[in-house]
Amino acid sequence: MNSNKTKYAHLQGIIPALITPYNADGTISDPVTRKLIRHLISQGASGFYLSGSTGEGFLQTIEERQYLLEVVMDEVKKEVPVIAHVGSMDTDTAVRLTKHAYDTGATAVSAVTPFYYKHGSEQIKRHYIDIAEAADIPLIAYHFPDMTGSKQSADFYKELSQVEGIIGLKFTSTNVFEMQQIMDVCGDDFLVFNGPDEICLAGLTMGACGAIGSTYNIMPAKFAELYKLFKQGNITGARVIQYEVNRVIHELLKYDFIAFEREILRLQGFDVGIPRKPIQQLDEAQRADIYEIAKRFSFLNVE
Helix, strand or coil, rough: CCCCCHHCCCCCCEEEEECEEEEECEEHHHHHHHHHHHHHHHHHCCEEEECCCCCHHHHHHHHHHHHHCCCCHHHHCCCEEEEEEECCHHHHHHHHHHHHHHHHHHEEEECCCCCCCCCCCHHHHHHHHHHHHCCCEEEEEEEEEHHHHHCCCHHHHHHHHHHCCCEEEECCCHHHHHHHHHHHHHCCCCEEEEEEEHHHHHHHHHCEEEEEEEEHHHCCCHHHHHHHHHHHHCCHHHHHHHHHCCCCHHHCCCCCCHHHHHHHHHHHHCCCCCCCCCCCCCCCHHHHHHHCCCCCCHCCCCC
C-alpha cells in the first residue's frame, strides 16, 4: 500500500492561498480569476488553496465558494492540485461544500477548526470525521489558533491522523517546535504544510512537505525559488530569499494583510477589487503609501 507521501506527492511546493478577485459590484470576477491563476502558475505556483482566510471564504455565501471552485477547476484543468477550503462554523455547511468539491474534481479539501463556540476536542474531532466521511476526497485539517481560538494538542492530531481520509494538516503558527511535535507523533505519512509565510524556510527545514500561504499571491516567483533552493540543499540561498520577502511582510503588517495584497495585485495589473467589509478599506493616502513601499522592491513588479 502506497504511503500518503507517495500517493499525494503532487501536494507539495508553493501553494498560494488564492485571493478571490471581485468585480466592482462585489461579485466574483471570472476573467480576473483566470488571469491570476495563469500568472501564478507561470511564476511557479504548485497548486491553489481556495476560500480560506486570504480568499475571504467566511465572508462569502456557499454558492460563491462553489462558483469560485468551479471557475478555478475549469481554468486549471488538472494542471496543478486544487485544495478547497470547506471550513465553517457548522458541520452541515462543511459537509455540503465537501460533497461539491468532490463532484467538481478538487484534489483535496481542507477545514479550519469550527470557531466562536468553545467546542471540546471530541466535538472538533467528530466535526472532522463527518467531513472525512462526506465524500471520497482527502481532507487536510487546519491548525490556526490565532484566528480560531482553538489550540489542539499534538495528541489530538495523532488521533486525527489515524482517521481514514485525513491525510495531513495546514499548520499556521510560528511555533515550529509545536509543528515538530505534531510531525513526531503523527509520523512521516502525515502531510504537514507550513502556513506562516514569514517562516516558510523554517517550516520546510522542520519537515513540511510544502507551504500554503497568502503572500504567494504577490511574490510567487520568490517563494518558488526559495523552495527550489531548499530542495537543492542550498539553505544559504534560500535564507537570503526568506529575508527579502520578510522585508515586504514587515511592511504588510502595517495594514490588513488582505487589503495590502489586493492593492499590490492591482499595481501588478490584476484588478482583483477591494475586500469585503469589515476588512480594511484603503484610502488614497494609504494606497499611495503602499505604492511607495512596493517601488522599493523590484521583484514586486508594480506598474
